[in-house]
Amino acid sequence: MAKHLLPLSTFKKGITLPSLVFILAVTFLASFFPQVTGAVLSRVQDWIFINLNWAYVWSVTLFVFFLLALAFSKFGSITLGDNDAVLEYSFFSWISMLFAAGMGIGLMYFSVSEPISHFSDPTFGQLDQVSRAKNAQLYTFFHWGIHAWAIYGVVGLSLAYFAYRYKLPLSLRSCFYPILKERINGPAGDAIDTFALCSTFFGITTTLGFGVVQLNAGLVEIGLMKQTGFSSQIVIVLVIMAISIFSATTGVSKGVKFLSQLNIVSAVALMLFVLALGPTVFLMGSLSEGAGEYLNQFLSLTFNTHAYEPERQPWYFQWTILYWAWWISWAPYVGIFIAGISRGRTIREFIGAVLILPTAFNFLWMTVFGNSAIWFDQHEAAGQLSGMVGNADELLFRFLDYLPAPGVSSSLAIFIIFVFFVTSADSGIFVINSIASQNAKNSPKWQLVCWGMLLALLALVLLNAGGLQSLQTMTLITALPFSVLMILFCYCLVRALSVDSYYYTKEFSPATSYWSGELWKERLQRIVSDKSPENVDHFIGTTVRGALEELAAELNSKDINAEIRFQDIPADVSLTIHHKQIEDFVYGVRNQDRLVSSVLVRERNVPTVKRNQSNFPISYFGDNRVGYNVAYFTQKEIIADVLKQYERFLELSSEIKNEIFTDIASKRRS
Structure with missing residues (x-):
C-alpha cells in the first residue's frame, strides 16, 4: 500500500535551496533598499544596453535565421518524441496555451500604449503625422513579431527535442547533453536549472506586480473598486493566486487548458468588437500596408542598431533592446511550458506554428487596438490619448471610452486581463515546480501551493516597498548571459539532430x-x-x-x-x-x-x-x-x-x- 503513496517531496536540493536563497536575498534588497538597489541595477543595465546592444541584436538575429533554416532543412520532419508519438493536445488547445503563456497579458497592456507611445514620441517629431502613424505600427509589429517568438522557439524546441526524443528531463540542463553528457546530472546541471528557476520566478513576480496595477485601474474604471492602492492590490493578488493555484493543481490538461481556451475566445471576441465598431475600413487597409512594410523592412529592422543616428538610440535602448532582453529573460519560463505541451509535433510544424501563427495574430491584434487608438487620437480625442502615454495602466480603458458600450467592453477587457493573469500564474507555478523537481512525476500538490503562495507574498512585498522596478531591471540584466546559453542551445541541437539523422538513416553494412x-x-x-x-x-x-x-x-x-x-x-x-x-x-x-x-x-x-x-x-x-x-x-x-x-x-x-x-x-x- 505504501508504495502507491505520493512522495513527501520531489524537490531537488541542489536546485531548490540555492534558488530560494537567491530569490529571498534579492527580494530583501529590492524591498528594504529599493532606491539604492534600483540605482545600482539601472546603471548596470544602462551600461549593458549602451555598450552591448549589438550582442542582443546579433543573438536575436541568429535565433530567427537558425529556426528558419531548421524548418526548411532535412531535420524539419523529425518528430518531437518517438517516430510514432501521438499528439497530446488538439491544435486549437495547443495554440491557445502557447498564447496564454507566451505574451497574453502583454497584448492587453501594450496593445494601445505602445503604438500611441511611438506615435507621440519626440524622437520621431520631425516626421509628419501619417509617417509617425506608419512608423508606430511598423515598430510595434517588429517588437511583437517573429523575433520575439524566435527567442521562445529556440528554448522550447531544444527542450522538447531533448526531453521527448532523448528521454531526458524537461529542464534546461538537458539541452547541454551533447557537450556535457552525464555531467548534466552534476553541479553544472544544477546551476543551469537554478538560473532558469530564478529567472522564471522573477519574471512572473514582476508581471504579476505590474499587471495588478493595470487591473486595479480597470476595476476602478467600471466601479467595482473605489480607488487604486495597496489594500485593493492585496485583494486582487490573493484572488488571482487562489484561482491560479487551484488551476495548477488540477493539471495542464484540465485547468490550464480550459482557461487558455476561454481566454483566447474572449480576446478574439473583444478584438472583433473593436474591429466592427471602430474605423473598420481603415484598420483592414492599414493591416495590409503594415504587413507589407514589415516584410519590406524585415532585414533593415533586424540588423539596425541606429549607430549613425545617436539621437534615436535612447528610444532604441528603451524599446527594442529592452524588448529583446525582456523576451530572453522570459524564455526559460515560456520555453519550458510550450515544450511541455508540444510532444508529437514535428520540428517543422513546431517552428511554423510558433513563428507564424502568433505573429499573424499579434499583427491583427496590434492593428485593431493600436491603429484604432491612433485614429481616435487624430479624429475624435484631439490628442488626449497621446497625452496619457505616461499613464499606461489606464490607457486601454480610456481608449474603450471612444467606442459604444464602454462599460461592456471595459468589463470584458478586465475579464481577459484577469484570466490572462491566472493562466500566466498557473502555468508559471507548474513550470517552477517542474524545474525545482527536475520534472519529477506525481509531485505532491502542496509543492504547487507553496510556490503559488510564495509568488503572491513576494509580489505584495515588492508592491508595497516599491521594489518591483529593481527586480525587473535585474531580470533584464540576466538576459545577456542567458542569450549566450541560448546560442549554445542552438549548437547542441544541431549536433544532436545530425546524430539523430545519421542514426535513423544509416544503411546496412555493405557486407550484409x-x-x-x-x-x-x-x-x-x-x-x-x-x-x-x-x-x-x-x-x-x-x-x-x-x-x-x-x-x-x-x-x-x-x-x-x-x-x-x-x-x-x-x-x-x-x-x-x-x-x-x-x-x-x-x-x-x-x-x-x-x-x-x-x-x-x-x-x-x-x-x-x-x-x-x-x-x-x-x-x-x-x-x-x-x-x-x-x-x-x-x-x-x-x-x-x-x-x-x-x-x-x-x-x-x-x-x-x-x-x-x-x-x-x-x-x-x-
Missing part, C-alpha cells in the same frame, strides 16, 4: 548485401567475436590476403598486371592493378582502431566489446573514397566485392566527363 541464412552460424560467431588487434590482423592475413592473392593470380593469367602488397603488424593488404594512361585501381584492407561508446562497454550483454577501443578491417581505395568494415565477408565474398569495385572503376573510366579524375598521363605532362 551478400548475406543469406545459409552461413548464419558463422556470421553470428564473427559478430560476437572479440575485436582485438590480433584477431583482426589474423583475419586480414588469412581470409583477405588469400582472396586477393587468388584474384591477382587469375588477373595475371589474363595478362592484367596485378600486384599484392602485404604488411604484418598492423595488418595491411592491398591489390593494385597498374595502368599507364589512367589511375591505378587499388583495393586494400587495413587494421584500424576506433573509439567505442563507453555506454556499450558497460553493457554486459554485448560480449564483443571489452574496452573503449575496438579494431576493424576497413577497406580503402585508390581514389581515397571512404571505406567500410569487411569483417563479416567470406573469402569468396571479398573477391566478389573487389570485382564489384573494379567494375565500377572501369565504368567510370569509360565516361569522357570523368577524364579529369582518371587521365593520369595528362597530369604527368602538366
